[in-house]
Amino acid sequence: MPAKVVFDNVSCVFQHRSGQLVQALRDVSFEAPEGQFICVVGRSGHGKTTLLRVLAGLQQPTGGSVAVGDRHVTRPGRDRAMVFQQDTVFPWMHVRDNVEFGLAAAGLSKSERRRISDRRLSEVGLDEFAQSWPRELSGGMRKRVALAAVLAVDADVWLMDEPFGSLDYFTRRQLHDLLIELWEEANKTVFFVTHDIEEALILADRVLLVSEGRIVDDLPVALPRPRDEDVRASAEAVGLTKRILSHLGVQTTHAAPSRLAAQG
Amino acid sequence: MAFALQVAGIAIGLVLWELIASSQNEHVMPGPLEAFRYIGDNLTHSEYLASKGLSEGHGYVPHLWYTTRNVLLGVGIGTLVGVTIGLASLRLKVLHDVASAITAVFGTAPIFVAAPFFLIWFGIVPTAQIMIVAFYTTLLMYVFSRRAGENIAAAHIESALTLGAKRWLIFRRVHLPGAIPEMTGGFRIALAGAWGLCGIAELLGSQQGAGFLIKFYSTAFEVNGMLALIILLGLIALAVDRIAVELARAATRWAEAGHGVR
Numbered sequence: 001m002p003a004k005v006v007f008d009n010v011s012c013v014f015q016h017r018s019g020q021l022v023q024a025l026r027d028v029s030f031e032a033p034e035g036q037f038i039c040v041v042g043r044s045g046h047g048k049t050t051l052l053r054v055l056a057g058l059q060q061p062t063g064g065s066v067a068v069g070d071r072h073v074t075r076p077g078r079d080r081a082m083v084f085q086q087d088t089v090f091p092w093m094h095v096r097d098n099v100e101f102g103l104a105a106a107g108l109s110k111s112e113r114r115r116i117s118d119r120r121l122s123e124v125g126l127d128e129f130a131q132s133w134p135r136e137l138s139g140g141m142r143k144r145v146a147l148a149a150v151l152a153v154d155a156d157v158w159l160m161d162e163p164f165g166s167l168d169y170f171t172r173r174q175l176h177d178l179l180i181e182l183w184e185e186a187n188k189t190v191f192f193v194t195h196d197i198e199e200a201l202i203l204a205d206r207v208l209l210v211s212e213g214r215i216v217d218d219l220p221v222a223l224p225r226p227r228d229e230d231v232r233a234s235a236e237a238v239g240l241t242k243r244i245l246s247h248l249g250v251q252t253t254h255a256a257p258s259r260l261a262a263q264g
Numbered sequence: 265m266a267f268a269l270q271v272a273g274i275a276i277g278l279v280l281w282e283l284i285a286s287s288q289n290e291h292v293m294p295g296p297l298e299a300f301r302y303i304g305d306n307l308t309h310s311e312y313l314a315s316k317g318l319s320e321g322h323g324y325v326p327h328l329w330y331t332t333r334n335v336l337l338g339v340g341i342g343t344l345v346g347v348t349i350g351l352a353s354l355r356l357k358v359l360h361d362v363a364s365a366i367t368a369v370f371g372t373a374p375i376f377v378a379a380p381f382f383l384i385w386f387g388i389v390p391t392a393q394i395m396i397v398a399f400y401t402t403l404l405m406y407v408f409s410r411r412a413g414e415n416i417a418a419a420h421i422e423s424a425l426t427l428g429a430k431r432w433l434i435f436r437r438v439h440l441p442g443a444i445p446e447m448t449g450g451f452r453i454a455l456a457g458a459w460g461l462c463g464i465a466e467l468l469g470s471q472q473g474a475g476f477l478i479k480f481y482s483t484a485f486e487v488n489g490m491l492a493l494i495i496l497l498g499l500i501a502l503a504v505d506r507i508a509v510e511l512a513r514a515a516t517r518w519a520e521a522g523h524g525v526r
Contacts, residue, residue, distance in 0.1 A: 058422050078428030088423035092441040092518045101437070102427030133518045146423075153427055 004069060005032040005055065005157060005189060011063035012050050012213075024050040025061070026213040032206075035187045039200035042210035043248060048193045051210065052161050055191060056082050068157055078102050081155035083146045083163040089134045096121065096130040098145050102153035120148040123182060140171035144178070151182065158183070160192040164199070176202050180225070197244050201237055202227045209247050217247050294488050299495060302488040307496075312489075318480065324496060330390070331466065331474040332500055335458045338394045342401020343451060349402070350409030351439050355431070363406055371403045375464050383469040393465040393473070400461055401454040408450025412443035445519050448512040455508055459501045 012025040024047045032038055040048045053059035055066055057076040066073040068080060081102065089098050099120055100113040108116070121127045124144040134142055143163060150158055164172040180203065183190055194200055200207050201221060209217040219240060223231050231237060278296045285295035294302075306312065306323050314321035353360035370378070379396055386392035416439060424434045466475025474497050481489035513520070 056422075056426055058425065076422070076425035076428075078426065080426060081428075082423065082426040084419045084423060086417060086419040088417070088419045090420060090438065090442070092444075092516075093437075101424070101429070104437075105424075105427060105429040105433055135518065149427060159426070 004034050005191075006067045007031075007051075007055075007064070008066070009064035010051075010054060010061045010066060012047075012054060012059065013062045023213050025054065027064070028213075028215055029064075030208065030215060030218065032189055032191075034189055037183060037190045037203055037205045038192065038208060039204035039206070040191060040193045040208045040210055041195065041197065041200050041244060044195060047210050047213040048195075049161055050213075052082070052159050052191055052193050055157070056080050056159050058082075078106065078153040079156045080159055081150040081153050081157075082159040082161065083143070083150055085162040085165050087134075087139070087142055087166075089142045089145045089149075091134045093134075094130070095126060095132050095134065095137070095145050098134065099148045099152050102149060106153065116152050117148075120151045123151065124148045124178065138171075140167055140175060143167065143175060147175075147179070147182065151186070156188065158188050158190045160190065162193050162195070165194075165196075172199070177226075179203065197241055198232065200244075201232055201240060207240075207244065209244060211247060217243070219243065291485075292487060294491060299488060299491040303492045303496060306489070306492065313477075316480075318477075324474075324477065324493065327472055327474050327477050327493075328496055328500060330472045331459075331462055331497065332504070334390055334393045334473070335397060335455075335462045336504070338397025338462065339401050339451075339455055339458050341394070342398040342454065343405050345398070346402040346405025347409040347443075347447065350406045351413050351435060351443065353406075353410055354413045354439070360410070363410075367403050367406060370399075371407075375400075375461055376468075379465050379468045382465070390472075393462050393470065396465045397458045397461050401458060404454045404457075405447065405450055409443055409447050412446035412450075413439050415446060416442040444512070445516050448516065451512070452505060452508060455505060456501065459497060463497070 007028050007030050010025055010028045011023070014022045014024055016022050028047075028051065040051055042048045050059060054061050055068075055073060057073050057080065060074075071079075073080070089095075090101070093101070096117050099117040103113040103116055117130070118127070121130055124147055126141065126144055126148065129137060129141065134145065137145070146163070164175050167175070176199065192200075192203055201223065204221045207217075207219040207221055208215050209219065221240060223234070223237055223240075227237075282295050282297075285293045285298075290298065303324075308323045308325055309321055310318075310323040311321070313323065349359065349363050353363055375396070378399070379392075382392045382396045382399070386395055420438055420442065421434060424438050429438075462473070463475035463478070466473035467479045470476045474493050478490050478493050481487075481493070
């Protein structure tokens with residue numbers, strides 16, 4: 001089941017090695033309804049990833065609380081599986097074992113794991129690579145493996161921390177299409193961190209703009225899907241892009257807005 | 265090509281040995297042919313050792329087996345303990361602090377200092393030699409396995425956590441396999457050093473083993489016998505190392521798999 005996510009006055013303060021305190025999140029509050037695709041956009045170092053890590057349970061907030069459905073988030077759990085920016089596919093496991101890892105953690109039988117991994121590998125187009133080592137795959141294919149692992153555990157919330165940031169433009173676009181297809185089918189709540197405005201406008205139902213640890217704007221993205229080049233060049237998309245860029249402090253007078261990414 | 269170079273290296277070594285031996289007294293420095301002849305005469309049956317009441321006439325084999333068994337047991341125990349402590353210390357700071365202090369203090373103690381303690385504690389029995397090897401292997405494998413564990417990307421652990429894995433599963437399926445390539449290097453160093461440690465432990469106090477026989481031959485001024493045993497011990501160590509390399513290769517096939525589709 002998709003789940004409603006609630007952030008209630010969440011703050012997060014780190015102590016830097018120098019002893020200086022860094023406030024990564026400041027009184028962040030919002031609600032995300034079930035099944036919504038949310039992109040968290042902002043400059044590097046402004047709290048996007050911290051927000052995601054708090055939701056994942058990998059980082060404890062120093063103030064406020066986070067809830068998914070009727071459960072308070074206190075630790076990581078497979079109801080909030082995450083795809084990371086780094087390559088987190090385990091290189092010492094075959095592709096199939098990577099996809100089945102979370103299922104093994106849940107104590108499912110071998111036959112049940114096999115049935116689910118067959119289905120998920122097929123969905124991400126990797127059924128022929130089940131017995132491959134991750135090193136034998138391209139970067140884009142390894143991201144598909146990570147996606148299949150998240151699909152396999154049937155997480156209520158999908159967390160994605162700039163998952164396609166290291167990939168080339170064409171591979172990224174293919175993965176956008178795949179992700180949207182999987183999300184539309186599964187109807188899960190997705191939090192997708194990116195600093196790429198075009199990526200956010202391709203994917204999101206809603207954009208949360210984060211700056212200096214605060215949510216400075218909460219934009220609904222009502223563009224029709226699929227969001228091809230024509231949709232992204234529409235007046236509404238250009239208007240959204242300008243609004244995002246102005247929050248990020250970028251001048252847009254002569255720029256081609258939909259192609260601009262936030263700096264950093 | 266690599267095999268040909270290895271054979272050429274051995275051939276050059278033998279030629280140099282023969283050249284040096286030919287300029288020395290044959291009782292002080294026998295040549296390779298003489299040493300190999302001595303091996304042939306004493307490997308499975310030795311009139312000389314039998315006349316001295318050693319080996320019951322069975323030659324070097326029981327002594328070489330004794331040393332080999334002690335080395336393998338010592339390295340096995342040390343690896344098990346060292347890896348367990350090394351990886352467990354990643355989560356338990358107290359264990360890390362204690363183990364690091366022990367490694368820093370005792371890791372630098374020379375075998376000649378440490379061995380008498382083991383001989384006093386365990387007596388002149390195989391246990392003493394096994395424990396000496398196990399002790400130094402534990403220290404080495406602790407350092408290597410801890411470093412290997414530290415080098416596993418934090419994102420791998422966090423990914424496992426968000427997929428619902430608990431500590432034991434993460435230890436078994438993330439830390440352990442991820443650390444194997446780096447630990448393999450430590451294991452081979454421990455294995456190579458173990459032959460020397462065991463030999464020295466036997467020299468200092470044992471009634472059996474290759475080290476004991478070398479000590480016996482040195483007392484009798486039988487350089488041929490000493491060289492024969494050193495050569496045999498070296499060959500066994502080489503064979504065991506090859507087996508270790510093949511086992512490690514089988515366990516890390518994933519690291520050797522071809523690079524991804526571009």
